[in-house]
Amino acid sequence: MRKQFVVIGLGRFGRSVAQTLSDLGHDVLAIDRNEHAVQLIMHNVTHAVQADAREEETLRALGVRNFDVAVVAIGDDLEANILITLMLKEMGIIVVTKAQSTQHGKVLERIGADKVIYPERDMGIRLAHNLIATNVLDFIELSPDYSIFETKASASFVNKTLGELDLRKNYGITVMAIKKKEDQIVVAPGAKAVIEDKDILVFVGNKKSLTKLPN
Structure with a gap:
């Protein structure tokens, strides 16, 4: 069954997730503030957008609330990671979030993340x-x-x-x-x-x- 995913944060981990989901035949919207990161993946996913996902209006304008699953792959900015996860959950989306530590993961679970992953661990x-x-x-x-x-x-x-x-x-x-x-x-x-x-x-x-x- 074809699903729609939004991947926020296009570092090595986020880019790998987005491209793999796309290769498996699913629709993928990839988002990052960095123009270069967006350019690296724009030909490998359904849509790639340079945008600040910390802005709720931006997420709504991109129609993120209509996607099946959101993957928050931001790892270097914990505040953005937590804020975006919270906004996505308030929109009623299933959210998978990358955590940097156990303590960070507990915070994400508290605010409703459906699945917390620890890639490095x-x-x-x-x-x-x-x-x-x-x-x-x-x-x-x-x-x-x-x-x-x-x-x-x-x-x-x-x-x-x-x-x-x-x-x-x-x-x-x-x-x-x-x-x-x-x-x-x-x-x-x-x-x-x-x-x-x-x-x-x-x-x-x-x-x-x-x-x-x-x-």
């Missing part, structure tokens, strides 16, 4: 996991203790069934899906599912369970 966590277990391809944090991980199948798992491996008992993880060659995905695989060479496992488990898995 999350990248640091991802890097740490990759350093600990080199077969980790990606992960999604569900809580401080549990995450969804995507890993290359260990050589010791190859040609064995999930029943034989009994990963829940031996490693405390539950396999949600197996990504096969040629983009085939086996969702909720049963005990008879066989792990093949170069398979990728998608599982949920405690973060500590990751260190128990063989490489």
Whole structure:
């Protein structure tokens, strides 16, 4: 389903979000005060506008209240970040906001941000996991203790069934899906599912369970 997004703040993070959403086929309005930042992305999104998003009249004139989701990607001006988030929420929009710190994030949550993200922190966590277990391809944090991980199948798992491996008992993880060659995905695989060479496992488990898995 095609959606409409407005991305405010076109630094590296905001530009990446805006361009990716556009590449995925959605309408994107990109806003920044800096003319050069707008020029860098103007050919890669639906609309790119040089404007001061701290002005409520400007946001209303651009029709921002009609968009499905707003992403506030401003990171270097906390006051602007908070003010814009507040105005957008008063307009009744779903708002995803970038936070610089936990304290900043708490303020954003208090004023109604629907989702607060910490790009630098999350990248640091991802890097740490990759350093600990080199077969980790990606992960999604569900809580401080549990995450969804995507890993290359260990050589010791190859040609064995999930029943034989009994990963829940031996490693405390539950396999949600197996990504096969040629983009085939086996969702909720049963005990008879066989792990093949170069398979990728998608599982949920405690973060500590990751260190128990063989490489």
